[in-house]
Amino acid sequence: MALNFALKTDTREITSKTTPETTPETTPMKEQLTSLIQTAIDVLKNQQVIPADLSPSIQIDRTRDASHGDYACNIAMMLAKPAKCKPRDLAEQIVALMPASDTVEKIAVAGPGFINFTLTDAASFAVVATVLEAGEAYGRSSIGKNKSIQVEFVSANPTGPLHVGHGRGAAYGAAVSDLLAAVGYKVHREYYVNDAGRQMDILAASVWLRYLDLCGENANDELPFPVNGYKGDYIWDIAAMLHRENSDAFRHAAQTVLKDLPADESAGGDKEIYIDALISRAKALLGEEAYRSVFDAGLNSILDDIRRDLEGFGVVYEEWFSERSLTESGAVDRAIERLKESSHLYEKDGAWWFRSTDFGDEKDRVVVRDNGQTTYFASDIAYHMQKLERGYDRVIDVWGADHHGYVPRVKAALTALGDDASKLDVLLVQFAILYRGGVKAQMSTRSGEFVTLRELREEVGDDAARFFYVMRKCEQHMDFDLDLAKSQSSDNPVYYIQYAHARVCSVMRQLEEKGLTHNSENGLANLAMLSESHEQALLTRLARYPEVVEAAALNHEPHLLAHFLRDMANDFHTYYNAHQFLVDDVCVRDARLCLVKATRQVIANGLGLLAVSVPESM
RNA sequence: GCCCCGGUAGCUCAGUUGGAUAGAGCAGCCGCCUCCUAAGCGGCAGGUCGGACGUUCGAAUCGUCUCCGGGGCACCA
Numbered sequence: 118m119a120l121n122f123a124l125k126t127d128t129r130e131i132t133s134k135t136t137p138e139t140t141p142e143t144t145p146m147k148e149q150l151t152s153l154i155q156t157a158i159d160v161l162k163n164q165q166v167i168p169a170d171l172s173p174s175i176q177i178d179r180t181r182d183a184s185h186g187d188y189a190c191n192i193a194m195m196l197a198k199p200a201k202c203k204p205r206d207l208a209e210q211i212v213a214l215m216p217a218s219d220t221v222e223k224i225a226v227a228g229p230g231f232i233n234f235t236l237t238d239a240a241s242f243a244v245v246a247t248v249l250e251a252g253e254a255y256g257r258s259s260i261g262k263n264k265s266i267q268v269e270f271v272s273a274n275p276t277g278p279l280h281v282g283h284g285r286g287a288a289y290g291a292a293v294s295d296l297l298a299a300v301g302y303k304v305h306r307e308y309y310v311n312d313a314g315r316q317m318d319i320l321a322a323s324v325w326l327r328y329l330d331l332c333g334e335n336a337n338d339e340l341p342f343p344v345n346g347y348k349g350d351y352i353w354d355i356a357a358m359l360h361r362e363n364s365d366a367f368r369h370a371a372q373t374v375l376k377d378l379p380a381d382e383s384a385g386g387d388k389e390i391y392i393d394a395l396i397s398r399a400k401a402l403l404g405e406e407a408y409r410s411v412f413d414a415g416l417n418s419i420l421d422d423i424r425r426d427l428e429g430f431g432v433v434y435e436e437w438f439s440e441r442s443l444t445e446s447g448a449v450d451r452a453i454e455r456l457k458e459s460s461h462l463y464e465k466d467g468a469w470w471f472r473s474t475d476f477g478d479e480k481d482r483v484v485v486r487d488n489g490q491t492t493y494f495a496s497d498i499a500y501h502m503q504k505l506e507r508g509y510d511r512v513i514d515v516w517g518a519d520h521h522g523y524v525p526r527v528k529a530a531l532t533a534l535g536d537d538a539s540k541l542d543v544l545l546v547q548f549a550i551l552y553r554g555g556v557k558a559q560m561s562t563r564s565g566e567f568v569t570l571r572e573l574r575e576e577v578g579d580d581a582a583r584f585f586y587v588m589r590k591c592e593q594h595m596d597f598d599l600d601l602a603k604s605q606s607s608d609n610p611v612y613y614i615q616y617a618h619a620r621v622c623s624v625m626r627q628l629e630e631k632g633l634t635h636n637s638e639n640g641l642a643n644l645a646m647l648s649e650s651h652e653q654a655l656l657t658r659l660a661r662y663p664e665v666v667e668a669a670a671l672n673h674e675p676h677l678l679a680h681f682l683r684d685m686a687n688d689f690h691t692y693y694n695a696h697q698f699l700v701d702d703v704c705v706r707d708a709r710l711c712l713v714k715a716t717r718q719v720i721a722n723g724l725g726l727l728a729v730s731v732p733e734s735m
Numbered sequence: 736g737c738c739c740c741g742g743u744a745g746c747u748c749a750g751u752u753g754g755a756u757a758g759a760g761c762a763g764c765c766g767c768c769u770c771c772u773a774a775g776c777g778g779c780a781g782g783u784c785g786g787a788c789g790u791u792c793g794a795a796u797c798g799u800c801u802c803c804g805g806g807g808c809a810c811c812a
Contacts, residue, residue: 178751178754179751180755181750181751181754181755181758182755182756185755189754189755191753191754194754194792194793197792198791198792203792204792227755228754228755229754229755229792229793230792231754231755274812276812311812313812314811314812315811315812316811316812317812389811466810467810468810469810470810479737479738479808480808482809482810483809483810484810485810486810487810488810490810492809492810492811492812493811493812496812517806518739518740518805518806518807519806519807520807521738521739521740521806521807522738522739522806522807522808523807524739525738545739545740547740547741547805547806548805548806588748589747589748589749590748590749592739592740592741593740593741593748594740594741594804594805594806595747596746596747596748598747598761601747601761604774605774606774607760607773607774607775608760608761608774609774610760612774613760613774613775615774616772616774616775617775619772619774620771620772620775623771623772624771624772625771626771627771628771631771661751664751665751668751668752672752676748676749677749677751680748680749680750680759683759683760684759687759687760690775690776691775691776691777693771693772693775693776694767694773694775694776694777695776695777697770697771698771699771734772735772735774
């Protein structure tokens with residue numbers, strides 16, 4: 118009888134389609150070729166042509182040009198110097214010593230000394246059966262098996278709705294996570310909720326003031342809204358909800374609220390001092406419990422909104438991690454104690470400083486302020502300490518590029534704690550600038566008018582938004598063309614790829630309408646009929662897919678997959694225009710349909726990893 | 736001033752971790768539906784890979800310097 122384990126309330130199972138089985142392990146071609154070359158190298162070492170103490174890493178690459186065969190190796194050029202031998206001559210010797218293989222048709226020495234491999238037809242055709250057999254699992258692998266990785270991304274302050282800058286982090290973080298899961302890692306996606314700190318107090322104060330307004334305390338403009346408060350309409354919504362549920366329970370007279378407060382900026386004062394005074398006043402008048410009610414009303418409302426927004430965007434988390442919980446669990450104190458014990462902290466001007474300059478940071482950083490409050494940085498130290506304590510093999514943070522200055526101090530803190538800072542990868546995502554009609558559509562955050570992620574999703578759709586965000590390398594500034602993302606034409610890469618998928622579906626429908634059926638076995642038995650250059654190109658492309666997924670995952674570069682899918686769609690459309698699939702010859706027809714179905718499968722798998730839908734008709 | 740990222744075709748970007756003749760898509764020009772969706776395909780044209788020097792068999796890729804653009808340098812989060 119199975120036991121039910123209680124899950125933490127904010128923890129959930131991965132909701133994405135899980136296909137636990139991985140691609141059946143046909144020994145990857147690169148490894149086969151590597152071992153052939155290794156055999157030859159070993160012989161040459163015995164013959165002392167190559168120094169025995171040399172153990173070169175054998176690199177096998179896909180060729181760029183089909184006339185160079187399928188794979189190429191540059192080992193002869195690498196070893197030419199130590200072997201005191203011309204690269205081409207060495208290449209010839211290596212080729213002569215390589216054992217025969219039933220997957221290799223031809224081995225040739227070319228150019229300055231490349232060894233080019235051409236696969237047998239049987240080996241190139243095999244991919245079709247592999248894809249159709251593996252289905253959704255094709256492209257998955259087990260490189261990351263038994264390794265766990267935590268990916269923290271978005272983690273925007275819950276002080277307002279997500280904007281388009283967060284969108285890029287969301288799409289990128291989710292794609293990296295899904296890719297890592299696809300290559301076998303156990304992935305823990307996490308959103309760090311900044312539910313403590315001054316910004317949240319400002320939010321609470323903003324909500325409270327709007328609430329007081331709704332109670333009637335601002336009937337004659339006697340309760341001015343702070344310059345530094347959050348002015349968005351959503352604050353009104355939260356205040357209205359608060360008033361609906363609590364009526365006048367948190368009401369205090371405007372004069373009481375404002376009594377003896379310093380001047381706001383609008384009255385010639387300092388807006389920072391003013392807002393802090395207002396927060397103190399709110400806490401004093403409301404008392405701890407009521408203040409927390411107002412605070413939580415703001416926090417929960419916005420967090421729920423963010424959660425719904427992200428879910429709609431295909432981004433789900435295993436955990437929403439509370440910053441406040443770090444303080445409550447004592448993790449922050451514990452981190453500070455550990456740093457004190459190892460004498461990485463010192464006291465100056467009433468504050469406690471972390472000596473991060475010992476670890477290459479440009480200046481030391483405060484962890485406990487002179488007023489006794491711990492800083493955001495202290496929470497971050499505790500958080501990262503805690504992440505590593507959880508035992509992940511690797512930890513990834515996806516941050517906006519504007520936080521890059523933060524990386525050295527976080528790594529410094531981990532090192533100071535005696536943890537392995539190299540387990541942490543911080544991936545920095547550059548800004549996305551929206552263009553509409555060729556002009557910038559994004560307002561500056563300073564003016565308070567920013568395009569929200571939700572607006573973007575509504576305007577261009579989730580598919581286009583997800584795809585466009587990951588089309589570029591994350592460190593590349595991105596121009597996001599809204600018109601292109603919305604356009605339903607081949608200019609739009611999303612539609613272009615989806616259309617390829619829909620076309621295959623359409624072909625299969627046509628087949629049915631003609632009263633025909635597809636015999637897959639017969640098709641697989643007649644793959645040799647696929648001799649057209651377009652077909653060869655598709656076969657090669659299909660075989661590359663697992664390599665692309667692997668590279669995209671391990672290098673955290675989902676754009677590789679996006680580009681691959683576009684190229685594959687192009688291969689398909691070209692093929693589609695050049696040849697009929699539904700021909701009279703049953704053998705050719707069945708073979709072509711096998712190829713085309715395999716193509717559809719790979720497009721579906723690839724778009725699936727990017728959370729882009731695969732329509733069956735368009 | 737110091738640090739991070741970028742600079743490749745008119746525009747937006749790739750470039751398999753140092754490989755062979757630098758590639759796509761837009762935009763421009765010329766073609767292709769009696770045919771499984773023309774939301775598609777083919778062709779032409781377009782380049783001093785910001786610049787200089789260096790490293791080596793070989794550089795868009797690595798190093799140093801330099802120019803241009805973006806961002807960051809809190810007892811904020």
